[in-house]
Amino acid sequence: MASLSVPEFxxxxxAPRAKAIVxxxxxxxxxxxxxxxxxxxxxxxxGINVSSLPExxxxxxxxx
Amino acid sequence: MKxxxxxxxxxxxxxxxxxxxxxxxxxxxRLPEDLAGLDGLIIPGGESTTIGKLATMYHLMEPxxxxxxxxxxxxxxxxxxxxxxxxxxxxxxxxxxxxxIMDIVVDRNAFGRQVDSFETDLDVPAINNGAVKPFPAVFxxxxxxxxxxxxxxxxxRLADGTAVAAQEGNWLVTSFHPELTGDNRFHxxxxxxxxxxxxxxxxxxxxxxxx
Numbered sequence: 001m002a003s004l005s006v007p008e009f010x011x012x013x014x015a016p017r018a019k020a021i022v023x024x025x026x027x028x029x030x031x032x033x034x035x036x037x038x039x040x041x042x043x044x045x046x047g048i049n050v051s052s053l054p055e056x057x058x059x060x061x062x063x064x
Numbered sequence: 065m066k067x068x069x070x071x072x073x074x075x076x077x078x079x080x081x082x083x084x085x086x087x088x089x090x091x092x093x094r095l096p097e098d099l100a101g102l103d104g105l106i107i108p109g110g111e112s113t114t115i116g117k118l119a120t121m122y123h124l125m126e127p128x129x130x131x132x133x134x135x136x137x138x139x140x141x142x143x144x145x146x147x148x149x150x151x152x153x154x155x156x157x158x159x160x161x162x163x164x165i166m167d168i169v170v171d172r173n174a175f176g177r178q179v180d181s182f183e184t185d186l187d188v189p190a191i192n193n194g195a196v197k198p199f200p201a202v203f204x205x206x207x208x209x210x211x212x213x214x215x216x217x218x219x220x221r222l223a224d225g226t227a228v229a230a231q232e233g234n235w236l237v238t239s240f241h242p243e244l245t246g247d248n249r250f251h252x253x254x255x256x257x258x259x260x261x262x263x264x265x266x267x268x269x270x271x272x273x274x275x
Contacts, residue, residue: 026072026118027094 012042067258068093068102070128072118074110074142078243082251096127104136104234104258107143109204109241112172115146116161125161132165136234136258144237145170145207152210166235167214174208174239181205186240188220188229191249200247201228201240208239234260 011017020037027033055061067083069076071092083090083106093099105128107115119125131137132147139147146162152169175182185198199220209227212218220229220238228239234257242250 022114022118023121030094 010045010048012044017041017044065089065255065258066091066102067255068099068105070105070107070115070119070124070143072110072122072124073114074108075140075241075243076106076108076110078241079106079108079140079251082243082248086248086251086255088255095122096124099127099131102131102135104138104254105131106254107137107139107146108243109141109143112142112145113160115142119146120161125163128163129165132163132235136236136254136260137165138236138238138254138257139166140238140241140243141204141206144168144209144239145172147235147237166230166232166237167212167216168209168230168232168237169211169213171208171210173205175203175206178205184222186220186222186228188249190219190231191253199242199249200245201238201242202244203228203240206239209237231257234258 020041023037024034027037050058066089068091069079069083071077071094076092080090080092091098091102093102093105099105119128137147139145145151147166148162148168148170149164149166150169151160151162152171181202181204183200183202186201187196188199191199201220206228209218209230212227212230214232216230216232218227218230219236221227230237236250236254236257238250242248
């Protein structure tokens with residue numbers, strides 16, 4: 001899973017971010033829960049741009 | 065009549081739509097306080113492990129068990145697994161949180177993978193009101209009823225004898241997804257169960273006296 005180019009897996013701390021996304025989906029209409037689960041998730045995925053990915057890292061080329 | 069649909073994950077909106085078409089007040093349940101004032105609760109299809117984990121995380125397990133002790137509850141597909149006392153497939157999924165209320169044993173993903181999903185007509189005498197009209201049943205990566213114990217009654221079987229719907233007091237379970245067909249007879253049947261105010265525990269006691 002670590003090689004997937006999906007934002008939560010390339011963030012600083014993927015597991016809490018993935019858990020927060022699941023909780024945020026369930027409670028999408030509850031601002032208090034959305035605010036709470038969005039705290040302390042660390043850095044999101046940064047600095048990976050599809051146009052600068054080497055061909056070997058592109059899912060369209062290498063498959064998944 | 066006010067019916068809740070557990071809306072942690074899965075096919076809850078389809079149930080809500082049918083309930084509203086039937087003129088019933090329908091609410092989404094995500095937190096324990098959402099159960100207040102409901103006459104019955106539907107647990108929808110989806111991923112039973114995800115539903116169980118979210119129910120645990122948001123402190124719903126005990127409130128759901130308390131609710132079921134006094135009110136009608138209907139589990140479709142994943143909801144059936146979640147209500148079961150036992151998963152009997154022998155695979156390593158026993159860490160998943162279950163309500164463990166209904167005296168049934170279920171086998172998850174019992175018909176195979178997503179590509180093995182299918183639709184078939186079922187004979188369900190309980191919902192027919194005398195007329196003979198098959199119910200179009202949609203099975204999506206569905207569970208099977210391996211065993212229906214105690215007071216549990218099987219309501220429908222596939223042609224090969226596999227049990228796919230059952231009732232115990234005012235608890236109902238279906239392997240398939242009645243909310244995905246245009247046929248609302250199972251929803252009407254559940255509303256009748258929700259009107260019965262006798263708690264399941266008392267009904268069991270009365271039954272044993274009758275016997």
